[in-house]
Amino acid sequence: MNKIIIVLLIAGFSTTVNAFSGADLLAQCKHFVGIIDGNRSDSQGILLAGQCGGYVLGVQEGFIASSELADVVSEETGTPKVTKKHWEIPSDVEPESIVRIVVRYLEINPDMHSMPAVLSVLNALRQTYPVKQ
Secondary structure, three states, X not given: OHHHHHHHHHHHHHHHOOOOEHHHHHHHHHHHHHHHOOOOOOHHHHHHHHHHHHHHHHHHHHHHHHHHHHHHHHHHHOOOOOXXXXXXXXXXXXXXXXXXXXXXXXXXXXXXXXXXHHHHHHHHHHHHOOOOO
8 A cells, every 4th residue: 555655646746846847937927027017918928927926926825824734733733843934024025026036036046947836936935035033
């Protein structure tokens, strides 16, 4: 049974590794930034921009939500908390700024273009808004 689970996990990872890369995210987010900067776009560009914004902000919010959920489970089960804050975004930061930060991160880190897009979002947020000690 354990071997079946391991095979399924490996198969799942192998099909998703190249599913959405940093390069894919950068291409979408360039449409987002262009529209925010006032450039005209066709319906395809608007769709790509929306996908970028949804992805970046979804990763950010999803990561925070999963950390908070882990804290709730720890409290309910009496187990030690294993989560910690990974970034601190000031409350006055606009969502558009977060997307711009990810774009800039991908532009200066071309090695991330072939990596899963989620890593670029996480790295950009951690480097830009480190937790103050």
